[in-house]
Amino acid sequence: MKKLLNDPAQVVRESLAGLALAHADLLTVSFDPAYVVRTDAPVRGKVAVVSGGGSGHEPMHCGFVGKGMLDAACPGQVFTSPTPDQIEAATRAVDGGAGVLHIVKNYTGDILNFEMAADLCQAQGIEVRAAVINDDVAVQDSLYTAGRRGVGATVLAEKICGAAAARGYDLARLEALCRQVNENARSMGMALTSCTVPAAGKPTFELGEEEIEMGIGIHGEPGRERVPLLAAREIAVRMAETILADLPFRSGDRVIALVNGMGGTPLLELYLVYGELEKILHAKGIAVARRLVGNYITSLEMAGCSFTLLRTGDELLSLWDDPVLTPGLRWGL
């Protein structure tokens, strides 16, 4: 295993220490338990938005803490759910009296631990609602999931809900908004290579020299099928058609599109793939109203990409365009 680290057991802690130094203007890192909050938290009278999950998906979630997005993030160990005490501490730290929205990716450990933390907070008088993200069309149940996995829609939900919270949406309206984003979003990913969890020291799975995995999960969980290497055009067609058929998306729809790198794929390739996706959508009469191309929800150094499409109307678009100032996403500020 060749990685830039000192001790595999300390990689998350030491990475958070670097994040704290690099972005002291935007966020503050606490340790024991570990969580990240925006520097001006709690914001009085604003609903706080909290997310979290295993580390190894950076910039998600800690890199999305800041103005206009997350109030706090709870980083677990690599590919491991954060513990209830992390989530409880983060929720308490950012509660500004208007309640807290938990955005939770649908993995069994995450769901359980966020629920436990929410119960602890509610016993202390903090109102907490949770919205679950389960946008991955690739598989119905999976290694870590009952039902669909939560993937790229999480990034879009965090941006949009963060903007809505900044505008003053109350907790019930924010929860409904997050569900609306999730219900209108679909994703699918693929891998060219595996990735290595530092504590494991060897690749999570093996792929042959000329083999790719369609429908991969963000922890390297099995997808739909292994197939021989395909052209980018064909990969884009297969992923887009699976996604489009699922909602289904229709001619005349407007979408926010995320072409996401899994961590080890050059931007050169991601833009090429984005071009293929936009051609496919254009041919079907679907308009790309906004887009992101880059590494936003990654799987360590895995090579590959994922697509997320969010069917959007004026409200979601307007929230999308609101200013955001975080390490991983920034515009308008």
Add this chain to the structure above:
Amino acid sequence: MKKLLNDPAQVVRESLAGLALAHADLLTVSFDPAYVVRTDAPVRGKVAVVSGGGSGHEPMHCGFVGKGMLDAACPGQVFTSPTPDQIEAATRAVDGGAGVLHIVKNYTGDILNFEMAADLCQAQGIEVRAAVINDDVAVQDSLYTAGRRGVGATVLAEKICGAAAARGYDLARLEALCRQVNENARSMGMALTSCTVPAAGKPTFELGEEEIEMGIGIHGEPGRERVPLLAAREIAVRMAETILADLPFRSGDRVIALVNGMGGTPLLELYLVYGELEKILHAKGIAVARRLVGNYITSLEMAGCSFTLLRTGDELLSLWDDPVLTPGLRWGL
């Protein structure tokens, strides 16, 4: 070779097509010859800033075209210098009557082709000055270079000169500023893995399972030495000390620090390394006034990182803080 592409011979062209679709609000792509210009070019009365080089280093250079940074970029084939006709066409397209600054990384092909293009433009009455970036302390001469290679300081020079041009600096002053940035910047990189040029189809070089290369070039050119895998802390010490001794940097200096990923390194690791670098600088009395952590000047999917330190005063810092709006770097707009 597993990559997200269709035809290795078309990868740059197809990637530019995707870039054009994704960022039509910021930039316009021309083909035959290939170059990228900001949408509002030429800006009357402003000195235009143009750079370029081989592709495969994205977001540099095409991802730095936009307000407050580059007016145009000329992408060569992967790891191959752009041709004089590309550079000439780009220079003509962005000249707003106040002259054009070429920011050129010190590689033999780049130097020759930018010079040839400058001569062609000057014959047409466009005033062109060139500033060469040669900040890599790792090696004196290299595979593609007489003298030191140009690496991470290019990103800083493009940002700072772009800001200065937007403020109205004239061509002579802008050329002097770019030289000042170069003279006060030093860089060094290292690789955990090789990378594969699409047209070659196999890794540029081979590294053993437990071996890293210190002082690597951005095209995979040989560095200073191959050593057994080291802890991130030790890698940071070796790179920082080589850089610091070279200028030399001194206690009391303020720097802009770039911890750059080579393309295949997760952010989790880059932040960890940034934490190590800041500790080293702090112990030496050097203050990090600003920093960037992420993939800015890459080598396709190579795993590894580079450090760039720029000794800065108030003018450079103020220019650094000016608004920038490009696909790869944006703040304040």
